[in-house]
Amino acid sequence: MNYQGTLETPVGPRVRIDGKEYDYFCGTSYYCLHGDRRIIEAACKAAEQYGLGPATSWDVPPLQEVEARAAAFFGTTHAHYFVTAYLGTFYLVTALQDEFDIIFVDTKSHYSVFDGIKGVGKPIVLFAHLDPDDLAQQLQKHLKAGQVPLVITDGVFPMTGAMAPLRDYQSILQKYDKYFLCVDDSHGVGVLGANGRGSCELHGVMGDSVYFCGTTSKAFGSFGGIIPGDTVLMGKIFRNVRVTLGASPPPVPAAAAAAMGIKILSEEPELRAMLARNVAYLRKKLQAIGLPIQNSPVPIIILYSLPSVDLAAVQRFLEEQGIMVRYIPPRGYSDAPDSDAIKITIFAQHTVEQLDRLVEVLSRAL
């Protein structure tokens, strides 16, 4: 696969692609930790000491450390670390499979959510994207007396950066005796909420009946999925999700890197403050040139198609000027809109000069 040329440096605010330097506004490494020396060194040291991994065994310190650090970060007693957050919702719904009757899913949820919920063989009902009223209607229409719903959605949608209205969903669900609210928060963890715990923290929906999975492959600068929780949830995961028994754990250097990424974000809250500052700044600057950009703490900005503007040409113009953003074709990803768009990712390490130049070049291109 080759989307936009070959990257020749670690991801950062400035990268080299096919021999040319760019200001880089793509990807999901919101703190550029994938290229951080401490993370690279942690991975190398673990590789030297333990090799790639212990095959199917889990008794290696970096694998234990990443789970302990994740639990501390998310304020839970435990966490489970696994090979990709793509499996995160599969883990959650499979762990809970004996306790609910019908799955209600946002129509634009990530591919991983749809693939994950298929495995449990329960009825699946779609509700309109980001729409609590439609969720309420679908619940009313499909649930019989005594049946338990499980609602599942992305916390932050990867292309548009839209945030699921989790508080509204929970208010609706609280009318039922028992419910589950499950969130794929791959883009929220490490970024949103007072402690960086993600969308559930931001929207105040932590607690019983609410479960989420995240990734260490984006904000935390490494690789691998994570599910924080208590012993009860961990018990259900190990009882019901056979991947935990039948597959090798993630590579040990990745675990060591993930542990280091969580450590860095725990100990350096200023990184989250830098990102929040950049997000607010760029959103305001884009609003000032007349673009319909919403206020939001999410470091993903989408430029929807505009009348008589060729967004593919805009992306090419920016690239010629040494600025890399991502062009999204119509329906080009799980939550991508029906018409084309441009996605801009903001990093904590972008300088004000880079943000200003992006806006200036973009305003010339539009």
Ligand SMILES: Cc1ncc(COP(=O)(O)O)c(C=O)c1O
């Ligand atoms: C919403 C969402 N869930 C899950 C994943 C998979 O996460 P990972 O990077 O851990 O494979 C992605 C990847 O981009 C994603 O955007």
